[in-house]
Amino acid sequence: METTHRTEWTLLATPLVAFLLVCLGFPAIVNLIYSVSEISFETLRNPQISGFGNFVAVLTDEAFWRANWFSLRFGLLTAVLECLIGLGLAVFLAPLFKNRSWPIAILMLPLMVAPALMGLMYRLVLHEFAGPVPHYLWAWFGNSPSFLGPNSAFWTLIVVETLQWTPFAFLLFHMAYQAIPEELREAAAIDGATGFARFWRIELPLMLPTLAAALLIRFIDGFRVFDNVYVLTGSGAGGSTTSLSIYIYEAFFKQAAIGKAVAASVVLFVASFMVLYGLNRFARRRRR
Amino acid sequence: MLNAIRWAVFALAAFAMNFPLIVTLVTSFKSAREISTNPGLWINAPTLENYVTVLTVSDRLNIFLYLANSFAIAAMGTLLAVLLALPAAYAIVRGRFGEKTLLPLIVNLRAVPLVIFAIPIYMMFQFMGLLDTRFGLGLVMTIVNIPLVLIILVNAISDVPFELDEAAMIDGVSRPGILVKIIAPVIRPAIVTSMIFGFITAWNEFLFGLMLTTSKAVPVTVGASFFFAASGGGVQWGVAAAVMMVGALPPMLLGLVMYRKISGTMMAGAVKG
Numbered sequence: 403m404e405t406t407h408r409t410e411w412t413l414l415a416t417p418l419v420a421f422l423l424v425c426l427g428f429p430a431i432v433n434l435i436y437s438v439s440e441i442s443f444e445t446l447r448n449p450q451i452s453g454f455g456n457f458v459a460v461l462t463d464e465a466f467w468r469a470n471w472f473s474l475r476f477g478l479l480t481a482v483l484e485c486l487i488g489l490g491l492a493v494f495l496a497p498l499f500k501n502r503s504w505p506i507a508i509l510m511l512p513l514m515v516a517p518a519l520m521g522l523m524y525r526l527v528l529h530e531f532a533g534p535v536p537h538y539l540w541a542w543f544g545n546s547p548s549f550l551g552p553n554s555a556f557w558t559l560i561v562v563e564t565l566q567w568t569p570f571a572f573l574l575f576h577m578a579y580q581a582i583p584e585e586l587r588e589a590a591a592i593d594g595a596t597g598f599a600r601f602w603r604i605e606l607p608l609m610l611p612t613l614a615a616a617l618l619i620r621f622i623d624g625f626r627v628f629d630n631v632y633v634l635t636g637s638g639a640g641g642s643t644t645s646l647s648i649y650i651y652e653a654f655f656k657q658a659a660i661g662k663a664v665a666a667s668v669v670l671f672v673a674s675f676m677v678l679y680g681l682n683r684f685a686r687r688r689r690r
Numbered sequence: 691m692l693n694a695i696r697w698a699v700f701a702l703a704a705f706a707m708n709f710p711l712i713v714t715l716v717t718s719f720k721s722a723r724e725i726s727t728n729p730g731l732w733i734n735a736p737t738l739e740n741y742v743t744v745l746t747v748s749d750r751l752n753i754f755l756y757l758a759n760s761f762a763i764a765a766m767g768t769l770l771a772v773l774l775a776l777p778a779a780y781a782i783v784r785g786r787f788g789e790k791t792l793l794p795l796i797v798n799l800r801a802v803p804l805v806i807f808a809i810p811i812y813m814m815f816q817f818m819g820l821l822d823t824r825f826g827l828g829l830v831m832t833i834v835n836i837p838l839v840l841i842i843l844v845n846a847i848s849d850v851p852f853e854l855d856e857a858a859m860i861d862g863v864s865r866p867g868i869l870v871k872i873i874a875p876v877i878r879p880a881i882v883t884s885m886i887f888g889f890i891t892a893w894n895e896f897l898f899g900l901m902l903t904t905s906k907a908v909p910v911t912v913g914a915s916f917f918f919a920a921s922g923g924g925v926q927w928g929v930a931a932a933v934m935m936v937g938a939l940p941p942m943l944l945g946l947v948m949y950r951k952i953s954g955t956m957m958a959g960a961v962k963g
Contacts, residue, residue: 410865411785415792418778418836422796425833429810436810491703498696507949508704511711514945515938516894518911522918523710523934526717529729532927534713537729565707573956619801626803629896633915647805647897654809655901667806674806678798 433671436664443658456665465641466666469649476560476645477625483564484620485613488571492579493601499576506576510569520566521630528558555635555643562630567623571616578612579605618681646670711938718931725927740932753933756913760937762824763899763909764892767831768885771839774832776881779843780869784855793844800837800959807833808901815902824907827899831892838891838959839884845958846880847873883951890941910937 437456439449460466491509498505512520528549530536539546549558582605590600606613628647635643644652650670653663705712717725719736728734744753781787811830812821820826850873858868874881899909908916914937917930945952 407785411781411787414777414781414785414865414869415787418774418840419788419792421774421832422836425811425829426799426807429807429814432810432813433806487703491699495696495700497693498700503950505700505704507946509700509707510945510949510952511942512707514890514894514942515711516896516911516941518894518896519914519934519938520710522914522930523714525918526927526931526934527710527713529927532717532725532729532925534729534731565709569707570956573952577956622801622803626805628805629911632896632900647803650805650808651897651901654812660809663809667809670803671806674802678801682794682798 430671433664433668436660437668439661441660441664443660456661457669459662460665460669463662465644466649468641469644469646472556472642472644473625473627473646476556476563476627477621477623479560480563480567480624481617481620483560484568484571485575485616487564487568488573488616489575489609489613491568491572492575493605496576496579506573510573512566513569513573515566517566517629518633521562521633524558524562524630524634550635552642559631559634559643562634563624563627566630567620571620574612574616575609578609582608714931714934714938717927718935720928722926722928740928741936743926743929744932744936751913751916753910753913753936756908756910757936759824759827759903759907759913760893760909760911761940763827763831763907764889766824766828767835767892768888770828770832771835771888772843772881772885775836775840775843775884776874777866777869779840779847780865780873782840782844783847784852793840796837796840804834805897808898811898812901820902822903822905822907827902827907827909830898830902831888831895834895834898835888835891838955839888841959842880842884842887842955843877846877850876879951883948883955886944886948887952887955890944893941913937 435451436449438451438453440452440455441449495505515523527533527535530546530548535549536546547554549555586604586608587600590604595603625645626647627645628651631643631645632648632651636648646666650663650666653659653666713731716731716733718740719733719738720728721735721737721739724734778787778792782789782793815821815826820829854872854876855868858872863871893909894911895909896911899912903909903912914930914933917933918925
């Protein structure tokens with residue numbers, strides 16, 4: 403009886419498992435094999451196993467570490483900025499959302515736009531002749547920086563990413579804030595806790611799990627950024643804005659360095675696996 | 691007084707976050723001449739000529755093809771994800787199948803940069819003739835959508851009282867029968883939410899569209915960038931702006947219809963993720 407149940411459940415889950423094995427498991431194996439092979443577009447079907455040369459090539463490539471450094475800084479900075487602004491907005495503006503939800507709809511609109519399209523829109527916004535931002539800066543201050551030049555591109559991209567994804571952090575904090583029981587706030591008020599003290603002592607601690615989740619999600623998304631950076635600066639701006647995703651893409655499509663691209667993918671795969679494994683263990687211990 | 695400040699802060703935040711949308715919308719209603727003389731936020735002589743140009747555009751840049759591609763790819767990536775995830779979610783919740791292995795593995799997939807699978811998928815697709823096909827990109831969108839769809843469906847099925855299953859089992863309904871006749875109708879709102887989420891995600895995807903398509907199956911996110919390179923001279927900003935508005939509109943409309951559901955779903959995704 404028990405075993406027939408087991409089979410039944412297995413059958414129900416089989417399509418999903420099979421699909422993932424074919425579409426992700428197989429590519430993962432291909433990645434591993436190619437990463438230790440001599441490989442070019444001509445020899446795709448019979449890779450020659452050749453040891454760890456590709457890994458050496460990647461790990462000694464200065465551009466690889468520059469890309470890592472960009473992704474890390476980009477992910478951290480945007481995650482922190484988005485969470486700080488999002489948290490601030492969710493708490494400070496909370497009374498506005500009491501009986502109306504349309505302001506929330508307006509704030510979350512950017513989340514619905516494809517990051518690639520958002521990036522393209524900023525090409526218009528920041529364009530020196532057709533863009534309103536340089537136009538007004540010239541009119542008001544008689545000067546306008548080159549937003550996508552080597553010196554300011556990084557910060558321009560930070561602002562672009564932060565403005566689009568702050569609503570995500572805001573929404574999470576908004577939900578968490580609404581979930582705090584009203585009695586808690588009343589009790590705190592009776593005890594004489596006002597304004598900031600109430601936020602710092604009661605509301606913020608209750609929202610800490612949300613804060614951790616929001617920081618993590620936004621960091622991961624920022625770290626693997628591709629779309630908006632690619633359409634805004636590509637690998638331009640003197641290579642100063644090449645994220646890890648863009649590095650892999652370009653190694654493969656622009657330089658046809660398949661071995662290098664695949665080895666970089668494997669490094670990234672192992673790194674993200676280790677981070678996730680560590681986080682999961684940490685989360686499980688916390689739950690106990 | 692404090693509330694006035696709040697409204698001011700809200701207005702500022704809404705303006706800043708939606709600024710590129712506002713600029714693009716305004717520019718899309720300006721003639722080429724006006725854009726060069728007046729790049730500001732005010733329109734002197736509103737015109738629809740950019741939209742006319744976009745919708746009657748040559749066969750080299752075919753907005754209808756891009757929109758149809760995006761729609762087909764997103765629809766397939768959404769439907770297939772739900773079809774695969776629904777029975778699996780049922781087995782995970784009621785049969786405790788892979789609750790400790792399969793579920794965490796798939797949930798964590800959301801945090802893995804999918805670019806690491808991009809190259810082998812490209813080569814696989816080349817081998818199978820799936821490059822530049824809607825079907826191929828639809829498969830990739832299915833992968834992208836599966837984690838969140840599974841989380842939503844697992845949560846929803848967990849909330850269905852077990853008594854419903856039991857009653858059906860006593861009546862002699864089979865497991866797949868219970869899933870189709872009892873569970874699926876009860877969690878229909880969750881299924882709809884997951885589909886809308888999946889559709890928006892797939893519509894907005896760019897990296898795989900860029901890599902795996904060249905002409906026939908180009909989605910609108912990639913196609914829009916073609917308008918920036920088109921036609922010799924400079925970019926036709928008015929036309930480009932109209933294209934971006936058209937490409938961004940479907941997910942925005944879906945989002946506006948659904949926004950009450952969306953924050954809740956994000957929360958569920960974040961807690962599990």
